[in-house]
Amino acid sequence: MIDIDQTGDVLTLAINRPDKANSLTRDMLAELADAIEEYDGKVLILTGRGKVFSAGADLEAAKAGLATDPVWEQLSSAIAGFKGLSIAALNGTLAGGACGMALACDLRISVPTAKVFYPVMRLGFLPQPSDPKRLAALVGPARAKMILMSGQKIEAAEALEWGLIDRISDPEHLMETAHQLAADCVAADASHVAAIKRMIDA
Template identity: 35%
Template sequence: MTLRLEIDGAVARLLIDRPEKRNAVTQAMWDAFPALIAEAVASPARAILLASATPGMFSAGADIGEFAAGARDPDWRAANQAAINRTQQDLARADKPTVAFIDGDCVGGGCGLALACDLRVATARARFGITPAKLGLVYPLHDTKLLVDQVGPAKAKRLLYTGVLIGAEEALAIGLIDAIAASPDDRIAQIVAQSGHSQRQTKAMVRRILDGQAEDDDATRAMFAGAFDGDDFAEGVSAFLEKRKAQFR
């Protein structure tokens, strides 16, 4: 099994498990991602963690052997890109917070997976690279937008023009990752302790901004106003007044 989902209490762990190929992603794996993401969203878990099942790696990106064999076939290429795009879209728009934990190399399509998550925590030995220029390819628009949204156009161009691998410290400095840590546990604990309703609506609000919305509409006004009638607001206020930790459902 090269890809699997484990529900561990408040955390849905989406694990890449192909260590003999440095977690390179095949077409079958891209096809399997959306159903597992949907299962994680439907589960009682409060957050989704994307990680390697094996320490010391995240993902080397697409399986280049498979890619080289299929990429000249327009039908295979279209199916491959559609599966990658859907996986990234589903992660980016999942109705729960998503965190990528990167331990080791995170390259090409692996970096695209991490970028589709809300947050990225990496160990000190993590390395990052996006390498289409080394293969004479063009990074797709959706993937490029994820990168530009995260690090800005100039730093995105440098990574794409050069295909250079950068370490965790530089990745943190340019905003590619959010923290350097030996484990994602502290960040996950901070997330699952807070209001899931607030997080879901905030994620939807940020996505609207990233997709180009700049002014409130009826939907965003309803998102803001509706929270005041919710159970999480009642619990948050009660906890504050009673000087206790909120227990959000």
């Protein structure tokens, strides 16, 4: 249920469970984390199949404890630790624990119809440990509280205004936009890509 494509120096991981709104099982999360940890290229693109990026944890898996499983943090840490450029190409709505994947990326692009929400307050769970700080770093503490504490659904246009996403693209050109953003990194030496990222993130 994870499509893995490595073409040259670009690794594309696509969540492929559109009949279940790309909800995630523990095995899917572990597969994503393992693929990223093993990859040593220049560009990582995360996306989904269908009209939803991910609805977060699979409902039955969440009831069995997935919502609080450390595998979410393992995945976001793998993305954040990637030495190259990471891009979340949001083909649709991003919800729940899946938000951590996008928050850990360097760039987030989105289709116009996407929404972002993280209903941990209503569901009675805590967000994954790194997610609140990454969210607040992007949008500020008050807006982070609107998402995590007030449960607000943020539409793409507002998310762009807040800095939660970086560019909006029509669905037909979403992946093309991602590859355009990655083009300079693909053309550069891997050590140069890593050095600039370190300078920014330091």
